[in-house]
Amino acid sequence: MSGREFFTARTLAEVLSGFRPVHRTPAEDVPLSAALHRVPVADIPAPAALPGFARSTVDGFAVRAADTYGASDGLPSYLDLLGAVRMGAEPTVAVRPGGCVAMPTGGVLPAGADAVVMVEYTAETMPGTIEVTRPVAPGGGIVRADDDIAAGAPLVPGGRPLRAPDLGFLAAAGVTSVAVHARPRVAIISTGDEVVPPETVNLAPGQVRDATASALAGLVVDAGGEPIIAGIVPDEPGALKERLAAVVAESDLVVVSAGSSVGARDETAGAVAAIGQIWCHGIAIKPGKPTLLAECSGIPIIGLPGNPLSALVVFGQVGVPLLWRVAGCEYAPPQPSTRARLSRDLPSAAGRLDVVQVRVRDGVAEPLFGPSALLSVLTRADGYLIIPEPATGLDAGTDVEVVLYR
Known part of the structure; x- marks a missing residue:
C-alpha cells in the first residue's frame, strides 16, 4: 500500500x-434455555393462535355488554349470578341475557359473554344478584383467541437477537428449540x-x-x-x-x-x-x-x-x-446510553469522527484524555461520546449522548 x-x-x-x-x-438448533441473544436464521411462525381462547384480563363478571349499557351509581344494572369459571378449566356455564358469570383473571370466557366487567364496579346486593355500576363495551376486559398472535404469523423475526420477552413468547407458543446462527x-x-x-x-x-x-x-x-x-x-x-x-x-x-x-x-x-x-x-x-x-x-x-x-x-x-x-444480524443491537452535559470544550477536526472517553457523574460528562497506548483511560471511563465528522468541536454545557459500557 x-x-x-x-x-x-x-x-x-x-x-x-x-x-x-x-x-x-x-444454522444450528439450540434449546430455548440457551437461545438468549442468539440470532434466528428466519422468522419463527406461531404453530397456533395465542392465547388460543378468549380469556379475561381482570377479576370480575362475564356479561353481555348490552346488559350493562346505561349502568351508573344512581341507576345500576342488576344481573343474575349464573355460576363461576375456575382457572385452568373449561366453563361449565354459559351467559344468557340478564345473567353473569364470576371470572378470575386469565379464566376462559364462557359462551354467550362478550365482555368482563371489573369487580370494582360491582356488588352482590343479595345472594345470586350482582349490581353493576359501570357500563362495559364489547371486548372490554378480555383478550380474544388470536389477540396475541394469529396462527402462522411470526412470533419473532429472523435476523434480530432474541431478548428475554421473545423467549417467553416462544415458550407460550410451545416452541422449545430454535434454529439460530x-x-x-x-x-x-x-x-x-x-x-x-x-x-x-x-x-x-x-x-x-x-x-x-x-x-x-x-x-x-x-x-x-x-x-x-x-x-x-x-x-x-x-x-x-x-x-x-x-x-x-x-x-x-x-x-x-x-x-x-x-x-x-x-x-x-x-x-x-x-x-x-x-x-x-x-x-x-x-x-x-x-x-x-x-x-x-x-x-x-x-x-x-x-x-x-x-x-x-x-x-x-x-x-x-x-x-x-x-452472526446473521443486519444491524448491531443498540448499546445503552444516557444524556449528560459536557463539562468542558472539546475541539475536533472537521472531516474526522472523534470517539471521546468520558466519565459521567451527576449528569455531567467529563472527558478523559491520555495516549492511545494507555488502557487506563478506558478502565476509568463509563462510556464514550462521538463528535461527528462535520463538527469542529463541542462547547462546554452541550447536551450529549453518552454510550455506556456494560
Missing part, C-alpha cells in the same frame, strides 16, 4: 454501509517482536505483555462470539501471511492487532493482500485511523492499530457491527 492510498481514509459511515461481507455462520468464531492475532504473552513474569527492556488480545476477546464474548487466541506473530517476512492463511480457514472473522509503525502496517497490508482483497486502509476516526478492512474467501479481516486504546475503540465501532453481521 502506498502512503497516498493509506491516507485516503474512508468515513465510518462509508465503512458501515459499504463494507458488507456476505459470509454468515451456519452459530456463534461467530473470531481469530485474534497479535503481531510484533516486542509483544509477549500475558503470563510472562519478567519483561526484558522494550517488551510489553499482550493486553489487546485479552481485551478484544472480552469484546467478542460480549457481542456473542467465540474468541480464538491465535497467538503472537513475530515481525518476520511471511510469518503473518502464513498465520492468516491458517486461521481464515477455520474462522468467521479475523482480527489482527498490528504494530504502530508504518513498517508494521505495511507488513499487515502486504500479508492480507497476498491472501485476500483489501477494501480500505484508513478510517477517518480518532483514535484508530490506521485500520485495515479486507476479505479473504468471504471471511472479513480487520487490521487494527497496535495501540490498545485505539484497537479497542475501533473494534467497538467497526468490529462489533461486523461480528453481529456475520
Whole structure:
C-alpha cells in the first residue's frame, strides 16, 4: 500500500454501509434455555393462535355488554349470578341475557359473554344478584383467541437477537428449540517482536505483555462470539501471511492487532493482500485511523492499530457491527446510553469522527484524555461520546449522548 492510498481514509459511515461481507455462520438448533441473544436464521411462525381462547384480563363478571349499557351509581344494572369459571378449566356455564358469570383473571370466557366487567364496579346486593355500576363495551376486559398472535404469523423475526420477552413468547407458543446462527468464531492475532504473552513474569527492556488480545476477546464474548487466541506473530517476512492463511480457514472473522509503525502496517497490508482483497486502509476516526478492512474467501479481516486504546475503540465501532453481521444480524443491537452535559470544550477536526472517553457523574460528562497506548483511560471511563465528522468541536454545557459500557 502506498502512503497516498493509506491516507485516503474512508468515513465510518462509508465503512458501515459499504463494507458488507456476505459470509454468515451456519444454522444450528439450540434449546430455548440457551437461545438468549442468539440470532434466528428466519422468522419463527406461531404453530397456533395465542392465547388460543378468549380469556379475561381482570377479576370480575362475564356479561353481555348490552346488559350493562346505561349502568351508573344512581341507576345500576342488576344481573343474575349464573355460576363461576375456575382457572385452568373449561366453563361449565354459559351467559344468557340478564345473567353473569364470576371470572378470575386469565379464566376462559364462557359462551354467550362478550365482555368482563371489573369487580370494582360491582356488588352482590343479595345472594345470586350482582349490581353493576359501570357500563362495559364489547371486548372490554378480555383478550380474544388470536389477540396475541394469529396462527402462522411470526412470533419473532429472523435476523434480530432474541431478548428475554421473545423467549417467553416462544415458550407460550410451545416452541422449545430454535434454529439460530452459530456463534461467530473470531481469530485474534497479535503481531510484533516486542509483544509477549500475558503470563510472562519478567519483561526484558522494550517488551510489553499482550493486553489487546485479552481485551478484544472480552469484546467478542460480549457481542456473542467465540474468541480464538491465535497467538503472537513475530515481525518476520511471511510469518503473518502464513498465520492468516491458517486461521481464515477455520474462522468467521479475523482480527489482527498490528504494530504502530508504518513498517508494521505495511507488513499487515502486504500479508492480507497476498491472501485476500483489501477494501480500505484508513478510517477517518480518532483514535484508530490506521485500520485495515479486507476479505479473504468471504471471511472479513480487520487490521487494527497496535495501540490498545485505539484497537479497542475501533473494534467497538467497526468490529462489533461486523461480528453481529456475520452472526446473521443486519444491524448491531443498540448499546445503552444516557444524556449528560459536557463539562468542558472539546475541539475536533472537521472531516474526522472523534470517539471521546468520558466519565459521567451527576449528569455531567467529563472527558478523559491520555495516549492511545494507555488502557487506563478506558478502565476509568463509563462510556464514550462521538463528535461527528462535520463538527469542529463541542462547547462546554452541550447536551450529549453518552454510550455506556456494560
